[in-house]
Amino acid sequence: MTQSDGSEFAPPVVAVAGTTDPAAPLVVLLHGRGSDERQIMTLAGHLPEGPAYAAVRAPIAEGGGYAWFANRGIGRPVAESLAETTAWFTAWLDEVAPVGRPVVLVGFSGGAAFAGALLLQRPTGCAGVGVLHGTLPFDAGLPVTPGGLVGAHTFVAQGDQDHVIPRELLDRTWEHLTAGSGATTRSHRDPGGHGITLGLLVELGDWITERLDLSR
Template identity: 65%
Template sequence: MNNTPSSDPFGIPVVASRGGNDAPLVVLLHGRGARETDIIGLADELPSHLSYAAVRAPLAEHGGFAWFANRGIGRPVASSLRATMDWFRRWLDEVAPPGRPVFLVGFSGGAAFAGGLLLDDPARYAGAAILYGTLPFDAGVPTDPGRLAGVPVFVAQGLHDQVIPRDLLDRTWHYATVESGASAIARKDPVGHGIAREALTALADWLEERAR
């Protein structure tokens, strides 16, 4: 699935994949400082008839990789986010031409990246899951009311999350469930900064229903 030209400034994406090439594609986006091998295992807990691709973020950081430079936790630098989103879209348009349903599933920093991609081009995606992270507010992507009208969005947050600033979690919750116009399913679990088992089960059901 590594089809990006070698001249790309971020290089060819490193991708771990599961499943066939014809099914709807679920793109798994890892958290900051992690890598694709840390999140591809989620595919084992999600519908088996779908195709999965875990992409390694392009920026090396803290022994792992990041999706964008930031101004603080959950606050992307707009120019950095734009550059990495453009890089991702070049890869995606090669492996999943328009017409093949694509779902984004992002955790933590990957959630902000998934949110940026969705807000930048809502019509490109069949839906997005924002897991234990924030949407990228004030980072050069539109967040006007109604921006995600009718788009399926799944939001999961930890009640005891001490990593993502609470103001960003609250703003994400309100925007996703009220302002954006998305068809949103949202839940808060009694966990910290990690995926609750119940949330993963709900995510599997969400994908199953929308990717028939």
């Protein structure tokens, strides 16, 4: 059985791009369920120059790819599994980004739920957290409470025709991040489905530039 600190998972497999300066701001990309670090890293070429980019492979093999947690339905993590994988991930993140190194997390789909878990655990631990076409991990042992994200900065993106993530979870996520949580949130909606558009990447890039103060 996996330990609560995630110690039985293999060391993270990480794809990197951008600067190799270990003190530079870091953008961490989290792939969707059944995907891998190489696919999500293709986004880095459309995002701002300046930061280091790291795409981490999720620790659970699934469907020819990898997953961030066991689930009990789409967008509904098993609490014990999520606790184990977030402990594994934060051990890696604390090593590569000690206090003082700005970090932005950006997750897509299943990676968005995982990014949301890290946000709920450490609301102000990162310079920003992006939740793209995914849900916060409701009912998974983490506090999703009114005002619980005061001081946090988030980016939420959804498609009106997204039929992958249950609409009820998408709506709850949108409402919480844009109104109930107290976070400072930039939001993006488009008429499409469960995918990343060029318009989304432009807005996301602007937000990353703002959060990491790259315009200096």
